[in-house]
Amino acid sequence: MQKLKKQLCDLHRGGGGRLFASYLLAAAVVAGVLALALLLVYRPMKPQASVARAAVFRLASATAANNNSAPAPYAVSASLQFTLLLHNPSDRAAVLYDGLLAYASYRGEPVTPPAQLPALVQERGADVALSPVLGGGAPVPVSADAVRALAADGAARRVQLRLVVVGRVRYRAGPFRTGWRDLYVRCDAIVGLGVDAAAGGGDVPLLEYPRCAVDA
Numbered sequence: 001m002q003k004l005k006k007q008l009c010d011l012h013r014g015g016g017g018r019l020f021a022s023y024l025l026a027a028a029v030v031a032g033v034l035a036l037a038l039l040l041v042y043r044p045m046k047p048q049a050s051v052a053r054a055a056v057f058r059l060a061s062a063t064a065a066n067n068n069s070a071p072a073p074y075a076v077s078a079s080l081q082f083t084l085l086l087h088n089p090s091d092r093a094a095v096l097y098d099g100l101l102a103y104a105s106y107r108g109e110p111v112t113p114p115a116q117l118p119a120l121v122q123e124r125g126a127d128v129a130l131s132p133v134l135g136g137g138a139p140v141p142v143s144a145d146a147v148r149a150l151a152a153d154g155a156a157r158r159v160q161l162r163l164v165v166v167g168r169v170r171y172r173a174g175p176f177r178t179g180w181r182d183l184y185v186r187c188d189a190i191v192g193l194g195v196d197a198a199a200g201g202g203d204v205p206l207l208e209y210p211r212c213a214v215d216a
Contacts, residue, residue, distance in 0.1 A: 021156040044093040044171030044178065047122070048078070051163060051187045051210035052129070053083035055203045059111075059159070061147045062139035074147045075139035078111040080104050082163045084187065086128045093173035097183070100167035102132045105161070106134040107149055109142045111135065117165070130165075154193060158207055163187045168216050 057079035082104070088095050100117035103110050112135035122128050153159040165185040171178045189210040194201045 001079075039098070044095070044173060045090040046214055046216040047055045047095055047169070047185075048087040048089055049165075049185050049187060049212040049214050050085045050087075051082055051189050051206070051212065052085050053081075053131075053203065054161075054189055054191045054206060055081040056191060056193060056201055057081070057136070058201075059150070060154070061150060063147055073141060073159065074144050075141050076106065076146065076150060077139040078106075078110045078134070078135035079106065080112060080134045080161070081131060082134070082187075082189070084130045084132075084163060084165065084185075086122065086130065087127050088124060088128075090171075090173075091125050091170045094124055096120070096170045096172060097122065098168055098170075098180070100165060100183075102130070102134060102165045104134045105162045105164060107146050109146050111140050111142065111161075113137065113140065117167075157193045158190060159193060160188060160190045161187065181216055184215040185212065 016099050059078050059080070060076070062075040062077040063073065084102075097120040100119070101114040102117055103114045104112045115132050117130060117132060117136050120128055150159070163186070165183070167183045168180045169183045187210050190207045192205040192207050194204070
């Protein structure tokens with residue numbers, strides 16, 4: 001009789017352990033489903049970028065003459081302005097920007113030094129316009145190939161420039177906030193030039209719709 005009671009007690013203890021494990025498993029499944037649902041609801045979307053306007057105040061070779069045997073220092077003098085539009089496509093998450101730097105490049109080589117941009121908070125579904133003036137100071141060293149290509153493009157009255165913005169972003173959605181992520185925006189714009197871009201100017205036409213890509 002005592003042996004039968006002991007066996008029944010052992011059976012109940014084992015069943016209780018399995019029941020507790022089942023409860024834990026069910027709770028884990030429910031928590032996972034809730035986490036997935038929250039992720040789908042509050043999932044941030046990376047910003048979208050476009051260039052709405054471009055201005056070329058100066059864009060010309062600034063290569064110094066050199067009469068000795070040393071290679072001539074090739075450089076470009078540039079003063080540019082772009083209006084960059086940033087769109088937040090999410091209706092649930094705000095975007096926080098920090099440490100933003102912008103510069104322009106030509107054929108893969110920077111032609112302006114980086115310009116610092118202010119920190120931004122972009123609310124849900126909002127648009128933000130940035131219009132940094134780039135360059136205007138000392139000429140920027142480039143390769144001889146870039147100088148020759150710029151002369152040819154200037155004669156053709158059209159040049160392709162790239163606007164680059166780097167920094168970091170984080171997303172704020174309801175009670176959630178992500179960590180900082182690297183931001184890399186690049187926009188390729190083909191612009192028309194005046195008769196003499198070296199003499200100064202202003203707004204120039206965008207000859208094709210600028211192509212932008214965003215990593216964030």
